[in-house]
Amino acid sequence: GEDVEQSLFLSVREGDSSVINCTYTDSSSTYLYWYKQEPGAGLQLLTYIFSNMDMKQDQRLTVLLNKKDKHLSLRIADTQTGDSAIYFCAEIPSGGYQKVTFGTGTKLQVIP
């Protein structure tokens, strides 16, 4: 079945860039999403990328997709303390009516 893997923890200093990595196995993925979850809160969609794109930039966020290696990354520029949260990578196969498979989540800690 589908599998999405992430490293569990990342610590960065405020003002530095953060890069959160994700690998997935499903070659039929059409969209790949990044969600942010703050403690005790819900899932906030940060950004997504269509599988035929290599890169997407949205303000401080840059998503890179290497479809050949099935590797996705989220770069947060000028990381702030408010960026401290768990970040989930997720993928969905074609159709848009199927389940989203989530990664294990990466806890980002921003040190002031």
Add this chain to the structure above:
Amino acid sequence: EPEVTQTPSHQVTQMGQEVILRCVPISNHLYFYWYRQILGQKVEFLVSFYNNEISEKSEIFDDQFSVERPDGSNFTLKIRSTKLEDSAMYFCASSDPGETGYGYTFGSGTRLTVV
């Protein structure tokens, strides 16, 4: 921006009791889902629903669980006889395959605590 709304935000129930978690999906979406996140763990798929029937369910979604769309706006998840291990955050979602990104939108969740 359209939202998926879930109620209640937090529910505490005694083991063995029935609970109903409620969701109002985005109005023009036709596909609905429930997911579960046990504290500290990943988000897991439970069930998807389309055209008034279940389209896919996971191994977690056993006979204790059921879903229903009782009217044109609500989508509910019922747990018949809750167990301690049902304690989790439950997320509802809806999608529209015709939208960019599929419009896959999650609600803010219901935290279920079984005591």
